[in-house]
Amino acid sequence: MGTLDGRVAIVTGAGRGIGRSVAILLAREGASVVVNDLGAALDGSGSDAGPATGVVAEITESGGKAVLNGADVSDHAAAQDLVHTAIETFGRLDVLVNVAGILRDRMIFNMTEQEWDDVIRVHLRGTFNTSKFAAAYWRDLRDESAQHRIINFTSVSGLHGAPGQPNYAAAKMGIVGLTYSCAHALAKYGVTVNAISPGAATRMTDSVPGDRRRAGGAGQGQRAADERSPDNVAPVVAYLASERSGWITGRIVHSAGYEVSLYSNPEPVVRLIGTEPWQLDELAEQVERSFRPRLR
Numbered sequence: 001m002g003t004l005d006g007r008v009a010i011v012t013g014a015g016r017g018i019g020r021s022v023a024i025l026l027a028r029e030g031a032s033v034v035v036n037d038l039g040a041a042l043d044g045s046g047s048d049a050g051p052a053t054g055v056v057a058e059i060t061e062s063g064g065k066a067v068l069n070g071a072d073v074s075d076h077a078a079a080q081d082l083v084h085t086a087i088e089t090f091g092r093l094d095v096l097v098n099v100a101g102i103l104r105d106r107m108i109f110n111m112t113e114q115e116w117d118d119v120i121r122v123h124l125r126g127t128f129n130t131s132k133f134a135a136a137y138w139r140d141l142r143d144e145s146a147q148h149r150i151i152n153f154t155s156v157s158g159l160h161g162a163p164g165q166p167n168y169a170a171a172k173m174g175i176v177g178l179t180y181s182c183a184h185a186l187a188k189y190g191v192t193v194n195a196i197s198p199g200a201a202t203r204m205t206d207s208v209p210g211d212r213r214r215a216g217g218a219g220q221g222q223r224a225a226d227e228r229s230p231d232n233v234a235p236v237v238a239y240l241a242s243e244r245s246g247w248i249t250g251r252i253v254h255s256a257g258y259e260v261s262l263y264s265n266p267e268p269v270v271r272l273i274g275t276e277p278w279q280l281d282e283l284a285e286q287v288e289r290s291f292r293p294r295l296r
């Protein structure tokens, strides 16, 4: 008996890295998995069916159920086909895990429009595309007691503001807003929506200087490599994909190495409530007296 027996999941970006680990664990826990991956290079260029084909073979050879889908998640129509693939192949859809992503790192003053657009398109539009068609399917079922799940991928690059990744940070914080919005919109259809902030050693972190990213893990050599494995992000995704996680929605969970943390959602920490329009001098005095001490 697996935790996810009978459930059907789509995992985007499942050919490599964290998506691959997630797809394999979901299948091992009994889910039927649509393994989506364009097989793009880290910068989003090109395509290659090889990695996703390998993951499907790995799952099916060990007795699991999986089907290949090579869609570019940033293509609206292809994302619709991706959702249809799950329903046509396995009869239903319970879980959508939006992992697919690329990097085009550049400081803000050097970034091109293309670098900005490409990263926003794959991460933010890609997450919107798949979520829209999954949500439309679940809304049509109109089952408040359903246990459907969307699990998005955000990043510490957005949550903490990595200076060399303005496009990626913005896309990943856009995904946080999308997560909050969808959590509120879809609760009445039995859908929870959460975001994972992962840390793991993959080709993505290989491309980033070590001091700019907390990929998780401590120590040296094999022990550190084991701790930084993308396999360590998969369990919390499998938990969120399960029927027992229905109590949590609209939240960010950080998972890196052997750490799993719950982030707080934004809320005001100091409030100044006037009774008439603020005069500039008075406002300056009040915010400096009230806000500044909170920023130390």
Ligand SMILES: NC(=O)c1ccc[n+]([C@@H]2O[C@H](COP(=O)([O-])OP(=O)(O)OC[C@H]3O[C@@H](n4cnc5c(N)ncnc54)[C@H](O)[C@@H]3O)[C@@H](O)[C@H]2O)c1
Pocket: 012, 013, 014, 015, 016, 017, 018, 019, 036, 037, 038, 039, 040, 041, 042, 044, 051, 071, 072, 073, 074, 098, 099, 100, 101, 102, 122, 126, 153, 154, 155, 156, 157, 197, 198, 199, 200, 201, 202, 203, 204, 205, 214, 215, 230
């Ligand atoms: N590795 C980390 O420490 C880390 C940290 C923060 C956030 N993330 C996020 O986690 C997710 C997975 O990252 P990873 O490190 O495993 O990266 P990765 O590069 O190993 O895997 C990403 C996968 O997405 C696929 N992909 C890219 N564009 C696609 C598209 N348009 N359609 C379908 N598939 C596409 C790629 O082919 C690749 O297989 C990403 O969203 C990333 O931003 C990773």
